[in-house]
Amino acid sequence: MNEMDRADVVVIGAGVVGLAIAYEAARRGHSVLVLERDRIGAGAAGVAAGMLAPASEADCEDPALISLALESCRLYPGWVASIEADSGMRCRYRTEGSLLVALHHDHLEELERLAAFQQGRGLDVRWLTAAAIQAREPGLSPRVIGGLFAEGDRQIDPRFYMPAMAAAIRAHGGEILAGASVTSIVQSAGRATGVCFTLAGDDREVRGTVIVVAAGAWSNGPLAGVLPPLPLRPVKGQILRLRPGPPLRHVIRTADVYLVSREDGELVVGATSEERGFDSRPTAGPVMDLLREAWRVLPLIYELELAELGVGLRPALRDGLPIIGPSPLDGLWLAAGHYRHGIMLAPVTARLLLDAMDSGDIPPLLAPFQLDRFTQNTTQGVPVP
Ligand SMILES: Cc1cc2nc3c(=O)[nH]c(=O)nc-3n(C[C@H](O)[C@H](O)[C@H](O)COP(=O)(O)OP(=O)(O)OC[C@H]3O[C@@H](n4cnc5c(N)ncnc54)[C@H](O)[C@@H]3O)c2cc1C
Incomplete structure (x- = not known):
């Protein structure tokens, strides 16, 4: 292992x-170390x-977040091509779009509101009849009464995407220390000049010109000890993987569940959204709800193998928007x-974080996602959790 004792960018x-930040930094010629x-x-x-669903998830989202999401999705094809070329590995990026289906009239009314909102923002969605949906996805329940087609939605398999990014970082000379x-x-x-970390029981230190906290x-x-705590909390998500799933062409979504089909036959069924702090134990009730909703829209899941129950903690700030930018401490x-x-x-x-670091200017798309939105109305200049 070639351990660095300093790097331009420590993530x-x-x-x-x-x-993603490490890859972009390495690609621009910075020396990079990721500590995990x-x-x-x-x-x-x-x-x-x-x-990758800016249209399907647009309901109630902040307009600045929608703009950021659309820009990210615009970048995605070139971004994936570059990672795949640099790594020699596939990210399993797919472009078939999402079907947002209604099983009853309440769903249909919700979709009508969503469609009006999306179309008002120029997002690409159109109505399909029940017959048109069945023609696209014959396995869906005959109870589907109509829905929306979000043609611009995409998907990627994180379990292929992240190893490919890691290989691409290494191909550019970057290092990842697990x-x-x-x-x-x-x-x-x-200013921030480095980080202390433990590795296999040893205390270590590495210096960095720039330190990026991306610890979810x-x-x-x-x-801790550097900035007041961010108003950040974990939002628990339970998610299932069934095998062998039917080869769905689209991501399928109802108001209560989504189904994502992978090319290797896995069917991902997600996901719960729970306020449980850092408790990441799987629990029966929410999983039962997920399976019931999935079965309602795709009855044949009843016979599939339940291959995995995963739990993840989504990093949520108080306003639901990310922070992407500098902190009050230089570096x-x-x-x-x-x-x-x-x-x-x-x-x-x-892309935009590296633009900001390299130029010293915050790109306009990132302006709404700065830390000072939590500090502006306080006399002490500290975030209010
Ligand atoms: C069930 C579920 C489904 C989701 N589906 C989607 C989806 O379809 N589309 C989408 O866009 N998003 C989805 N998300 C959200 C997405 O997973 C998160 O927004 C994303 O993972 C956040 O990335 P991150 O790198 O900030 O955090 P994480 O992915 O949580 O990674 C943080 C990393 O930091 C490491 N770390 C923590 N502390 C330290 C430390 N002190 N030192 C070193 N390393 C540390 C952790 O071990 C971890 O590896 C989903 C989330 C869940 C839970």
Whole structure:
């Protein structure tokens, strides 16, 4: 192992956000070190469904977040092509779109509101009759009474995407240290100059010109003593993997469940959204609800093998939007709070964060996602949890 003792960019966390930032930095010629306390994808990204769905998820979303999501999805094809070329590995990026289906009239009314909202923002959705939906996905329940086709939605398989990003980082000379748990940020002369971490029981230190905290729901850990705590909480998501799933062409969504089919025959059924703090135990009730809703829309899941029950903790800030930008401490940057959208937002987060670091200017698309939105109305200039 060629361990660096300094790097231009030190990234804390090898989730999808940390890896994307490290890849972009390495691709631009910076020396990069990623410190991951467990293994690549050990956090929320390792269980995520991987939907890249700005249209399907537009309901009630902040307009600035929709713009960021659309830009990320615009970047995705080139981003994936570059990772696949640099790594020689596939990310399993798919472009068939989502079907948002209604099983009864309440669903239909919800979809009508969603369609009006989406079309008002120029998002690409159109109505399909029940017959047109059945023609596209013959396995769906005959109880489907209509729905929306979000043609621009995409999906990627995080379990292929993240190893490919890791290989692409290494191909550019970057290093990823698994089992390296960051305990604190080192400061000198009023700026962040490195991090302390433990690896196999040893205390270590590495210097960095820039330190990026991308530790998901755990981002307040390394920040302790440096910044007041971010108003960040974990939102628990339970998600199932069934095998062998039917080869669905589209991501299928109802108001209560989504189904994502992988090319290797896996069917991902997700996901719950629970306020349980850092409790990541799987529980029977929410899983029963997920399975029942999935069975309602796709009856043949009844016979499938329940191959995996995954639990992830989504990193959610108080307003549901991420922080992507500098901190008040020079040299320390934040990329946290991506909540339900970290896979979708990874390319735009990386690209614009590196633009900001390299130029010193915050790109306009990132302006709404700065830490100062939590500090503006306080006299002490600290975030209010
Ligand atoms: C069930 C579920 C389904 C989802 N589906 C989707 C989806 O379809 N589309 C989408 O866009 N998003 C989805 N998400 C959300 C997405 O997974 C998150 O937004 C994303 O993973 C956040 O990425 P991250 O890198 O910030 O955090 P994480 O993926 O949680 O990664 C953080 C990493 O930091 C490491 N770490 C923590 N503390 C330290 C430390 N002190 N030192 C070193 N390393 C540390 C952790 O071990 C972890 O590997 C889903 C989430 C869940 C739970």
